[in-house]
Amino acid sequence: MRHDYEPRERHARKGKRIYDPIHGFIELDAGEVALLSAPVVQRLRRLRQLGLAYLAFPSAEHSRFSHALGALAIGTRAFDALRDHSPEAFDSAAAFDEQRALLRASLLLHDLGHGPFSHACEAVLGVRHELRTEAILALPELREPLGALDVDPNAVLGLITGAPGADPVLRELVSGPNLDADRMDYLLRDAYFTGVAGGTYDAAQLIASLRILEVDGRPQLGVDGRGVVALESFVLARYMMFATVYFHHTTRAFERVLRDVLQRLWPDPRRLDDVAEFLAWDDFRVIDDIRELDGEDVRALRERRTLYGLAAEFNADRDLLTFGLCEDALRARWGNGVWSDSQEQLLHRLPLGTAGAAPTVRVQLMGRVVDARSASDLIAKLSGKAFWRKLFVRTDVASVDEARAICADIIATGGQPRLFEV
Amino acid sequence: MRHDYEPRERHARKGKRIYDPIHGFIELDAGEVALLSAPVVQRLRRLRQLGLAYLAFPSAEHSRFSHALGALAIGTRAFDALRDHSPEAFDSAAAFDEQRALLRASLLLHDLGHGPFSHACEAVLGVRHELRTEAILALPELREPLGALDVDPNAVLGLITGAPGADPVLRELVSGPNLDADRMDYLLRDAYFTGVAGGTYDAAQLIASLRILEVDGRPQLGVDGRGVVALESFVLARYMMFATVYFHHTTRAFERVLRDVLQRLWPDPRRLDDVAEFLAWDDFRVIDDIRELDGEDVRALRERRTLYGLAAEFNADRDLLTFGLCEDALRARWGNGVWSDSQEQLLHRLPLGTAGAAPTVRVQLMGRVVDARSASDLIAKLSGKAFWRKLFVRTDVASVDEARAICADIIATGGQPRLFEV
C-alpha cells in the first residue's frame, strides 16, 4: 500500500521504472540502468536472498537482485528525508546530489561479493567479502558505468566495507550495524516473501524520524525523539525475523548439509579466490552441479530430506548450563553425529548490539543526544548478548526421538525450560 | 489475502455474509442475524472502538459494532482450531456446537455495557459494566433471540463478566486477560484503521497453536510450544499499540477534556443508572448535544483545539523519581492546571501481567505446562509492572513551552532521560 514517492528530478529519457511489491515503482536513471545491466549485477538474480530458507518457507525464493533494488529504493527515501529534516548537514544541492548518486550505486552493488548460499559458502571459502568486492569493483564492466555516473569505485568500496575514512552517515546507511538501508529492506522483503508477519515495522515513521546528529563534533545518523516507537518496532522486527526465519532450525540444518556438500564440490576452495571463477558460481549452478555427486546429503538438498534432526533449542543465558549438559550427553552417545549451532554464525541478523558495550542508535531528546537504550525501556531490555543455541543429531547415525528424550530428561531435572517444543 | 475462515455447517437460508476488511466475510446464521438486529446491538454502531483517538489518528473511526463482529469471527476460528487440535476436550459434537453458539453470542454482545467514549464515561459514571450488562441481557429484545438460539443469557453474562463458575476456556476467550478474542480482534483492527503498523501479529500461527491444557486438573486455554514465537508477536503487538495508539498523548488529553464536559452534560450521573436512559446515550449524541454547552472544552472536542499540552513523558521505573520532581515543580507553578496521567487508567490494554504475580499464559513444552515467561526470554523481559507517566498542563492557564523547559531542566540535572521528545 505504501508507495515509492521518489521524485524523478533528474529523469533521463532512457531511465527505467521497475515494479517492486515492497516499495512500489523503483525508478532508475539511464546511468543506473547501465550499472544494473552489468553481468556481475545480473548474477545477483541467481543468488537467493535467504539461501536455503525456501526449504522451510516455500515461497522465500526471492533473489539478492530484487533486494539490491529495494535497498537502493529505501536508502534513497531515507536520504531524501535527511535532506528535508537535516538540511544544515548538506553544503549545497550539488553536494547532496553527488552523495545521493554514490549512495544509490553503493546500495545496488553492496552484495556483489556474495557466493552461492552465502553462509555455507563462507564456511567453506572463508569470509573474503572485502577482497572480493574490491576485485569485482575493479572489473571494467563496473568501472565504466560508475565512471559515467561520476561515482568513484573506491568510495563505493569504502561504504560497502565500512572503511574508517568513509562518510559516517553514508557508511551507516550502506553497511552500518543498525540503521542501514540493507536491513531496512530485507526485513520487509523477507517478511513479505516468507509470509511471516514478524518483519513488518513502521518504515514510514522510522524514515521520517531520521536525523543527522552531531556526536563528538562529527555528523552521525540518528533518530529524532518522536521516532523512538518506530525505532522500537524496527528492533523488534529484527528480533522476530531472527526467531522465526533466520535462525529457523530447518534452514540451519540444510545449511549444515550444504557445507559438507560444498566441501566435496570444491575440493580445492582456493581456486575460487580467482574472481572470474568465483563469479561463475551461483545458487543455480550449485544446485544443478551437485546432481553429479552421490550421497544422502545431495538428495537431502535436492529432495528436501532431513539429515539433521533438531533435538533441543535454548535462548537465554540461564539456559547455558543445561545446554552444555545436553550437548555433552548427546556427544557421549553419538560423537560427531551431533551438531551444535549458535547464533554467532548469524550475528549480523541479531538486534541492536549483542555486546553491552557496542555503540547503538543515537536518539535526540530535548537537544541532547542519548543512547537508544536510555530513551527506550524496551530497547534496553532487548539489548545485551544473545544466547541462542540449537542441538541437532544426524538422522543416519542417531535417533532423533532418543536425542529428544535425553535432552528432555536433563531439562526436566535441571528445571530449565527450553524455548521451543521440538 | 483475505480468507473465508468460517465453515457454514449449519448455514440457514436467511443467514448473512458480512464484509470485513480484517477477517474477510463473516457469516452469521439466521438466529445470529436476529440477535445482531437487536437495537442494543445496533447501538454499538454509534460507539467508537477507540473513543477520541480519531483526533490523533483521523481514520480511527471504526465502531464497536464491527469489532463485535470481528471478535465473533476470530473467536470462532480459535474455537474451531481447538476442536481440531484438542479434540479430547470435547465430549461430543453436540457439546462442541452448543459451546460454540454460546461463545459466538457472548462475543457479539461483550461490549453492550459500554457508554459513550468508554473511558471518560466510566470516569464520570463509575465502572458498572457488570450490572449494566446484566440489565441489558435481561431486555426482551435480547432474551428472545438468545432463546431462539438456545443460548442462556446467564451463561453469556458469566462469560462476559468472568464469573468464577463459567467454563474456563470460554471465559478466557471472551474476557480473559491474555488470550481473549476481544484483544485478538482489536489489535488487528485498531492497527488497520489507525494506519499504525504495530498491532499486526501472527494471528494464523497463534490460533493454530492454541491448545486446551490441563492445569491442576482443570482445562485451561494455553499455547503449544511451537507457538511461542507467535505468542511473543502477540505480546509485542500489545506493547506497540499501547505505546503508539492507546496511550497517545493527544487521545489522553482529549479524554481528559471530555471528562470535564461530561460532568457538565450529566450534572446528575445517577440518572444514567437507569438502563433505558443509559442506552439512549452514545458517542453521536454526546458530540451533538454538547453543541448546546458553552466553553473552551466543547470547542476543543468539536474543533480539535488543544487544551492540555504535553510537558513530559516517562516510561521506566528508573524515571519515577524524576517524574515526581517534575510533577511537583509544575504543580508548584500552576496548581490544578497540571494533569498527571498514568497507564493505570488503561491497564487492560497493557501486555501480559503488569504485576509479577499475575498468572500469565500457559505453554506446553515437552509434556510439561510452564509459564510463558519461562518459555520465552522476551516475554520474561517484557513482563512486570509498567511505569508509563505523562505530565500535561492546561494551555489556558499555563505555558507549555515553559512547562517543558522546567521538566527539561530537572531531567538534565537528574541525568534521567525521558522517553519521547515533546
Next chain:
Amino acid sequence: MRHDYEPRERHARKGKRIYDPIHGFIELDAGEVALLSAPVVQRLRRLRQLGLAYLAFPSAEHSRFSHALGALAIGTRAFDALRDHSPEAFDSAAAFDEQRALLRASLLLHDLGHGPFSHACEAVLGVRHELRTEAILALPELREPLGALDVDPNAVLGLITGAPGADPVLRELVSGPNLDADRMDYLLRDAYFTGVAGGTYDAAQLIASLRILEVDGRPQLGVDGRGVVALESFVLARYMMFATVYFHHTTRAFERVLRDVLQRLWPDPRRLDDVAEFLAWDDFRVIDDIRELDGEDVRALRERRTLYGLAAEFNADRDLLTFGLCEDALRARWGNGVWSDSQEQLLHRLPLGTAGAAPTVRVQLMGRVVDARSASDLIAKLSGKAFWRKLFVRTDVASVDEARAICADIIATGGQPRLFEV
C-alpha cells in the same frame, strides 16, 4: 524543522505528520495546519464519506475528513509527478510551488459544501454545492488561513466548482470527470474501509504515467501511452466499486428512507440556505435528532430495519423493456409502495463518460494525442451510457416475495435475465 508527529494547533509554526492507512504519512506545513484547524474543516469529521453505506458494509465508517487529507496527498503526488515528467509545462519553480499550494488547499476544502448524508440531503435541499462552497469560502475562519498561504479563495472556488476560467490541469485534478485526485483517493479508501477488493487499481503506475498534453493549443491532463493498462485498471475500479458498493441495494434503500425522514426533520428546508444553519448540521446530528421523531423509518435508520425490499435489478440496455414491464406490474399492484431507482442519481460515480459524446481521457501515443477509447479496446467496451435499474417495494405495504415472483415471471417470459439474484 518542518515536520511534526501530530497536529497541535497551538504550535502551528510547526507542520504536522498525520497517519493515514492509504497513503502513509501525510505531511502538512504550518499554514496548512491552520487551514485544517478551521471548524468548517473539522466538521468533515462528522460527515461520512459513504453516507449510509455502513448499514451494508459495517466498517465503512470513514469520514470526509480523512478523505480530504487523502485527496490532498494523492493529488500532490500526481502534481509532483507532472513536474518530473512534463517539466516544460511549468514556467518556473515559483509558479509550480504556487500552483501546488493552490491545489493542496483546494483538495483539502473540496467537500465543504456537503450536507449530512450527501445524496439524501441533496434530494431534500437541492444541489447547491456551488453557492454553499462560495459562502463557506468567504467565512473569516477560512479567508485568514488561506491568506496566510497566499492562496486566493476565488481560485479555490473555481477549481472546486470547475469554473471555465480555471487552469485546466488543476481543475481536472480537483473536480474533473476522470483523472481527479478526489476519485483517485476515494476508490482506494472506500475499498480499504469496506473490505471490498474491487477499488484497488494501479495508482503508482497511473500517477507515473500522467502527462500534461497539448490539445488544441491548450494544456490538458492526460496519460502517457505506457500507462494505458493502469488507466484501464482505474476505469475498472470505478466500475467494480459502483457495482459492489456505491449502487448497493441496501445503501440505496436506506438513502430512500432517509430522504423521507429528512423531509420530516426539515419541514422548511429553505432554512438551511443560511450557511451557519447549514453548517450546524452533520451526520451525527441527524442520527441523533431523529430519535425525537416517531415512525418506522426512524427505527429503520437507527436499528437497521429493512423498509424497502429489493424486487429486481437490471444493468443493460437490452433489459430496459423488461424493467419497464416489471415496474408497471409492481405499480399496478402496490402503487406508491414501489420505488424505482436508477444510476442517474449517482452519475458522478460511474466510469468514463456515460454519454458517448462526452470527452474522455486523452492518451499520448507516438506523439499523437488520442481518446482513451481509441487506445484501449477495454475502455471502448466499457464506455457508453449505463442502464442500471433497481426496483424496490415497501415492506410495510407489499410482500417482497410476491414482488420478486411477479418480476421473475416477467423476466422468464421475456427471456430477459436480470443481473443479480436477490
Next chain:
Amino acid sequence: MRHDYEPRERHARKGKRIYDPIHGFIELDAGEVALLSAPVVQRLRRLRQLGLAYLAFPSAEHSRFSHALGALAIGTRAFDALRDHSPEAFDSAAAFDEQRALLRASLLLHDLGHGPFSHACEAVLGVRHELRTEAILALPELREPLGALDVDPNAVLGLITGAPGADPVLRELVSGPNLDADRMDYLLRDAYFTGVAGGTYDAAQLIASLRILEVDGRPQLGVDGRGVVALESFVLARYMMFATVYFHHTTRAFERVLRDVLQRLWPDPRRLDDVAEFLAWDDFRVIDDIRELDGEDVRALRERRTLYGLAAEFNADRDLLTFGLCEDALRARWGNGVWSDSQEQLLHRLPLGTAGAAPTVRVQLMGRVVDARSASDLIAKLSGKAFWRKLFVRTDVASVDEARAICADIIATGGQPRLFEV
C-alpha cells in the same frame, strides 16, 4: 495431534503446517506430506511459475511448488464451500472426504508434466503434458504415497488432463477453463510476486458463491446469482494480468530467445521423451548449462540483454489490417529479423472463452441457470475472440527506432491507433 509447524519427512506420522503469503497456513496431513516429499514434486521448486517473467518483473521468482500448494489450498476452500452451500450434491460425508482427498492430490500434482520454462519448452519439445503426466504418475515414488492416501492415480490423471469420464465438478476445479483452482491461485500469486495490483479479485466472495448446479441433468460447477460481481472481478483480473504480465513484451521477447537457445541445447529433442531424462531438466539446469554455449542469445538470457525490440502492439480486431500492413513492411525491410507474436500461444491465460461459442460460466438466477454473459453486461462485453498482436525486430539485424517509425507511419496513415506506447 494433527498439525505440525514445519515439514519433516522422518516424522511423517505428523502432518505439516506451511507458511504461505497468499493463503496463510496451508495444512497437510501425514499422507499428503509423503506425496509432497516425492522427488518429482520437489522438482517443482526448480520450475518458476512465470518462467522468464522475472526479467521484466524482478521479484517474480516464485516456483510451481508454492503454486501447487496454493492451488491445493484454494481448491480445498472452494470444495468445502460447496459442501456448505450445495450439500445436496454429496451422497455422504465419506463420499465427500474421498473426493476431497482426490482433489487435493490432483491439485498438488497438476503441474508435474511441465518442462523448464514451460512455453519455450513446449515450442521445442511439443506439448505432451498428457503423456508425460501419465508416465510420471506411474512412477513408484508417486504410486506409493497415492496408494497410502487411497487415491487412484488414474483418477488424478483424468482430472489433470480433463478426461471426459471424470467427475465434472472436480474436473472443472482442477483443469477447467474458467473456475479452476489453478487459475484462482495463480492470479493472486502472480499479482503478489510481481507487485502488479491487477490480479487481485474478490476470492472470498467468489468462493462463497460457488454452487453445484444441474445442467442438462448433470452436476456442473457454477455461481450463485449473488456472486456475479465477484465473477466479474475474476474475469477482469484475468484480463488485467494478461495485459500487464503474461503478455508483457519483455517476457515474450526473452521466451522467443530461449526457444532458439533450447534448440541448440537439445539438438535431439526426442531424447526428452524419456521421462527420466525429461525430469532431469529444470529451469536451474537450463540457465546453468547454457553457460557452455556461445552466442548473443545466451548472454541475453543470463545478462538480460535485449535481442528482440518491440516495434508495435495491437489489441483489437479493428487493428488487424494495420497490423498486417506493419508486419509486411517490417518483413520487407528485415525478413527473418522480424518476429510476430500473438496471444494464441498463451490462450489459456485469456479471459472467458475467446471464441464466442465456447461454454462459459453458468450462473444461477432465480432458479434458472444462465450463461454468465447473460447475467453480466460486463462479461458479455469482455467475451469474444481476442486480437492481441506484437511485432518485434532483432536488434542485431534491425534498428528498433526505424522499425517503430515505419509502424508509426502506417498507423498514422491508416488512422488506426495501437494500444501501447513502446
